[in-house]
Amino acid sequence: MPNTQQPYQHAHRESGQYDTIDAIVSPQNQLNILSKTEASRLLDASQGGLYTLFRCCALAVLNSGNTLDDGKELLERYPDFAIRVIQEERGIKLEVNGAPASAFVDGKMIHGISEHLFAVLRDVLFASSEQRLLSTDKTATPETITDAVFHMLRNAKVIRPKVDPNIIVCWGGHSISVGEYDYTKKVGYEMGLRGLDICTGCGPGAMKGPMKGATIGHAKQRLGVGRYIGITEPGIIAAEAPNPIVNELVIMPDIEKRLEAFVRTGHGIVVFPGGAGTAEEILYLLGILLHPDNRELPFPVVFTGPASAQSYFAQIDQFIATTLGAEAQSRYKIIMDDPAAVARYMVNGMSDVRAFRKKTDDAYYFNWQLKISPDFLQPFEPTHENMRDLQLQLDRPKHELAANLRRAFSGIVAGNVKDAGIRAIEKHGLFEICGDRSIMEPVDQLLSAFQEQGRMKLPGSTYTPCYRITH
Known part of the structure; x- marks a missing residue:
């Protein structure tokens, strides 16, 4: 037209x-x-x-x-x-x-x-x-919030019945190297060859590469126009504007509903190298999968990158081991420098997801059975007071600790790129993040590595930290 x-x-x-x-x-x-x-x-x-x-x-x-x-x-x-x-x-x-x-x-x-x-x-x-979508009422039940997310996705026509599980969510940084970006395209290409569709945060970098690769894979297999779903929210959209490949764009009301939309809509997740935003997504996902009610639920997760990103994922893996433990590590697989292996792992995972959903009579198009506790659903406003009051102690239940670590990284993302967060830092100074030394030291090391590797801002931009770590 x-x-x-x-x-x-x-x-x-x-x-x-x-x-x-x-x-x-x-x-x-x-x-x-x-x-x-x-x-x-x-x-x-x-x-x-x-x-x-x-x-x-x-x-x-x-x-x-x-x-x-x-x-x-x-x-x-x-x-x-x-x-x-x-x-x-x-x-x-x-x-x-x-x-x-x-x-x-x-x-x-x-x-x-x-x-x-x-x-x-x-x-x-x-x-x-739909006031339930914008409500910050702490008494809102998880069921009410999830129902609101469902209605938002259905209104955007993202939810499609009678389609086998094939949506792979791809997470990763908007500020990545050329080699890492090229690798995301190769993974997307291998997944496209196998008929898998792509969902990302809709921006540049690791959000664009898998979609770009998948378009070629879909075209070679004569699959017609694939689905390239981009899910964003008002606070982040200016920093991660939709890339031109996205053909199904959804703007969720806040970051928590955006994250829930990813895990309810997607059937598996591939994580590429990234920065604070990617760490936030990883902590959100692992915090949910660590919930006892989700122990048997199949949800394939792969961490992957080129050989040059080996040390990056080793550091992420060690951070998870230190803060969340071995059980969290068991919920993902690390596959380095092998795009075809990543795609095959996801295809096999889709078979498991389909069999489980069929056995339990759950929908293919929306993961209703996934249990998400209120800590992951309620919107978190990254004010200076809220950031300072986060409970980051090692003796807390692992899924609760993951929720609070996720909020800490969410606040850093807000201070880095969101209009409201940047203005709050300019007015009140740095966010202060405080907790047990055994947690804060790994957090500090991880964030310092992100800075050194240029993962906090786009190449050519000067990064000024928006936070201060204390014990």
């Missing part, structure tokens, strides 16, 4: 040193009608609307393909950016002013970016209408 964007005359202009475009965008097989109530929700935040949230997410999508992992800087680059809904008899259009010129070709918005833009509109509106 051709693009139907209608650029204004003389649309090009400059916002500081960055070229921008004004345009009117029509939906492409996406949300194309709004009720008056929905349209009113997109008012300025001062009027009780969602405009600020919608504007930030929309700008991040329009910035796709540009190297930037600082949410605050993105907003400052395009201070004049504005977006509004135009209601017409036949549906809606979006008017954008001061949008990054890179989102357009010859004055017309790139088709994939247009799809992502309307996905933002769809998810922001749906979440706002």
Whole structure:
């Protein structure tokens, strides 16, 4: 279908040193009608609307393909950016002013970016209408929260019945070396050859590589268009804008629901080298798998990278051994420098998942049986007080310790790349993370290694720590 964007005359202009475009965008097989109530929700935040949230997410999508992992800087680059809904008899259009010129070709918005833009509109509106999705009420039950995640994914049409398990979630850093990135493409290619679909955090680096490789594998096997699912959330989308391969984009309301969406939707997980965000994801996953109710549940997990990443995964493995113990180590397999072996391991894992789901009469499309305790479901706000009050003691139950370690790394990610986190650090100083020496020393060593290896920020960026480790 051709693009139907209608650029204004003389649309090009400059916002500081960055070229921008004004345009009117029509939906492409996406949300194309709004009720008056929905349209009113997109008012300025001062009027009780969602405009600020919608504007930030929309700008991040329009910035796709540009190297930037600082949410605050993105907003400052395009201070004049504005977006509004135009209601017409036949549906809606979006008017954008001061949008990054890179989102357009010859004055017309790139088709994939247009799809992502309307996905933002769809998810922001749906979440706002479903109060359980935005609730921070500590009394909300795990069942209520999981049901909300299900409805969000179903509304985005990510959930598809009558399809055998084949979705592999790929985690890894947005700031990785060229060799590591090429390796993620090779793994994606081998999985694509075997008919596996890919789900990632939708950004660059290890989130883009597996999708890019899988497209070639799918094409060679004449499998048609594969599924390249990107799951993000408003706080992180500016730092990890959706890569252009994503053809199913979902914006979850917060990081906890984003993480739950990964493990409920995916049938197995491949972890590539990364930084603090990847450590957060690993701790979330292991904390869940360590829950006694999940002991028998098949969930294939592989840590993998090129030979050059051998020491990286040795350090991750040692960190897990020191903090969470041997049982946590037993829940994943390390396969180095062998993309085909990773893909075969995942294919075999899919057979186990399918057999278990069939035996227990569970859905293939959503992992209802996975037990997730409230510590992993309740949104964590990384304020200075909350970061300082985290309980990081070795005598706590392992799944609870994993939950609090996950929160610590989540706070570091917020201080590194999220607009709100960066501003909090500028105003109040460094986050302070305190706990038992036997835990904090491995945490400090791991984070120091991430810094030395350039895994905290994109190449060429100067990293300033947003945290202080104390015992």
